[in-house]
Amino acid sequence: xxxxxxxxxxxSSQIFEGFTxxxxxxxxxxxxxxxxxxxxxxILSRYEEMGFKAVWFTPxxxxxxxxxxxxxxxxxxxxxxxxxxxxxxxxxxxxMIDNLFENRLAANDFLPMGPKLDHLLVETSYFTPxxxxxxxxxxxxxxxxxxxxxxPERYVYxxxxxxxxxxxxxxxxxxxLFSLAGYYGxxxxxxxxxxLKKGYYDYAGTDIHTVTMLDRWPxxxxxxxxxxxxxxx
Numbered sequence: 001x002x003x004x005x006x007x008x009x010x011x012s013s014q015i016f017e018g019f020t021x022x023x024x025x026x027x028x029x030x031x032x033x034x035x036x037x038x039x040x041x042x043i044l045s046r047y048e049e050m051g052f053k054a055v056w057f058t059p060x061x062x063x064x065x066x067x068x069x070x071x072x073x074x075x076x077x078x079x080x081x082x083x084x085x086x087x088x089x090x091x092x093x094x095x096m097i098d099n100l101f102e103n104r105l106a107a108n109d110f111l112p113m114g115p116k117l118d119h120l121l122v123e124t125s126y127f128t129p130x131x132x133x134x135x136x137x138x139x140x141x142x143x144x145x146x147x148x149x150x151x152p153e154r155y156v157y158x159x160x161x162x163x164x165x166x167x168x169x170x171x172x173x174x175x176x177l178f179s180l181a182g183y184y185g186x187x188x189x190x191x192x193x194x195x196l197k198k199g200y201y202d203y204a205g206t207d208i209h210t211v212t213m214l215d216r217w218p219x220x221x222x223x224x225x226x227x228x229x230x231x232x233x
Contacts, residue, residue: 017051022113022233023058023094023121023150023174023205027075030067031060033209037082043211044087054088056113056205056233058121061104062096069093069111090233094150095122097130105139112145114233120145121174128157137171148203151176153192154184163200172202175230178213196228204230 025033028040047055057076061067076091083089092113095101101122104110113119120140124130140147152163152173167173178184179192195201208214 014051016047018053019051019204020054020056020088020232021047021052021206021208022056022092022148022203023176023207024055025057025059025094025207025209026055027057027059027072027079027091030072030075031065033059034211037079039211040079041083043208043214044083044085046211046214047087048085052087054090054232056090056092058092058094058113058205060096061093061100061111063098063100066100067093069109072111092121092233095120097122097124097133097136102136105136105143108143110145113148114146118145119148119172119233121148121150123150124155126155126157129155134165134169137166137169141170146170146172148172148174150174150205151179151207152200153179153188153195156187160194163195163198167200172231173200174203174205175201176207177204178206178208183213183216199228201228202231203233 025031026040026043028034028037034040034043044055059067059072072093073091080089090113091111093111095104095110110120113121122140124133130136137147149166149171152158152166154176173195175192175196179188180196182189206213
């Protein structure tokens, strides 16, 4: 168990030392995450204090939030111009598998991630799988990308057989670290712990939407002390 006590903070715990956050909603004013650049810079400053090395901005792209790659790149460059710290900043996206995704897949209009820009962060509805889910993932692979499923522990429609099938398909899993801390409830926490125990996670991220999430992290011994060496995007 992590040796947390009420006296520890996220900074003193050192759990983020050298960490690359591969899932965040820090780019301001583009989705349900951070709204203003001042909060973005505040989070990045906090990340520096906690020892982060790099962060991927992954704003939503979905039918309800139809961001364009061109606009996101422009906003990302504007934020980089205002940030003067040591963190490595990268732009990706969290892509909802919906009708808009199918159109963008046909046009190969994505913001991929990783040093070779060959990883694609995808998500589904929390409650129901998209039509043709597995076929779509195979199309993503055929287009030359490695699909990375965001926070699989949060999909209530998935059970152990669903996770097994996805791993058999070589789908990569991204853990929300806040899930392990019970941020989304005990059911999600237990699922995350089970997937972690099976070695199913490849990447980890915060999925941070607001600076207050850093203050609300419950520092108590409820998650494993030794996390695996996650891959780094």
